[in-house]
Amino acid sequence: MATSGSDHSLRNHAHRQTLTPLQLVGLLGGTFDPIHCGHLRLAIEMKEQLGLSRVVLIPAHIPPHRDTPQVDAPTRHTLLQAAVEAIPGLEVDDRELQREKASYTIDTLRSLNTEHPGQSYCLLLGMDAFRGLDNWYQWQDILRYCHLGIAQRPGANCPQRGPVAKLLEHSRVTEPKGLTTVPAGRIIIREIPALDISATAIRQNIAKKRNISFLVPPQVQQIIRRKRLYQDAK
Numbered sequence: 001m002a003t004s005g006s007d008h009s010l011r012n013h014a015h016r017q018t019l020t021p022l023q024l025v026g027l028l029g030g031t032f033d034p035i036h037c038g039h040l041r042l043a044i045e046m047k048e049q050l051g052l053s054r055v056v057l058i059p060a061h062i063p064p065h066r067d068t069p070q071v072d073a074p075t076r077h078t079l080l081q082a083a084v085e086a087i088p089g090l091e092v093d094d095r096e097l098q099r100e101k102a103s104y105t106i107d108t109l110r111s112l113n114t115e116h117p118g119q120s121y122c123l124l125l126g127m128d129a130f131r132g133l134d135n136w137y138q139w140q141d142i143l144r145y146c147h148l149g150i151a152q153r154p155g156a157n158c159p160q161r162g163p164v165a166k167l168l169e170h171s172r173v174t175e176p177k178g179l180t181t182v183p184a185g186r187i188i189i190r191e192i193p194a195l196d197i198s199a200t201a202i203r204q205n206i207a208k209k210r211n212i213s214f215l216v217p218p219q220v221q222q223i224i225r226r227k228r229l230y231q232d233a234k
């Protein structure tokens, strides 16, 4: 396939060495159906461990790799905003909710890059999500736009073989400063305190009328209760 001029400059951008350490913004995409303390700890831990200036949570409107979310996009967005409002350095970006089509991460990265051309990003993923990276749309282009910060997650091991393992072998750095000398293209794996919390388990707990305190922030729990969300498990 022919490469456009802007593709060339982007590839150069990804490999350009800088002398002043770059300030990175973290990005955490997800269905957030609903947002839970596992997501929030992932964002906070990675922000602190990697020295990110802030972390932007980006809810998917129509996730391409999985079932349709149980709760509509505006309500998941409301839950996210309630969850982050008292946490310094965490923000919500609703750009994927503005799109009618599937929420491809590569499109989000391209749109951020167009809006903020000088900004460098670190896309945060749990290990389970990273293991499936090669199923993502245009996955081989993702590292041209950002670094990847992978957090261990209970039950998901580092890939040992296959295309994602190969990508990791080529791009891995072990120290956070390895992410600040080039604007994109590197992968770091960090241990974070394991919280075995998933949105699936939360939805099931609510449907069984179990108490979800300490799995989601109190303000999220209140909205879920008030709007009677997730009453039927799917």
Ligand code: ATP
Residues within 6 Å of the ligand: 029, 030, 031, 032, 033, 037, 038, 039, 042, 124, 125, 126, 127, 128, 129, 130, 151, 152, 153, 154, 195, 196, 197, 198, 199, 200, 201
């Ligand atoms: P579901 O149970 O519906 O699949 P989920 O809890 O995995 O949802 P997502 O919105 O799919 O939540 O996850 C968004 C991102 O957060 C993914 O990269 C995922 O790996 C990560 N993540 C979710 N929960 C945790 C957790 N407890 N610890 C670390 N990472 C997590």
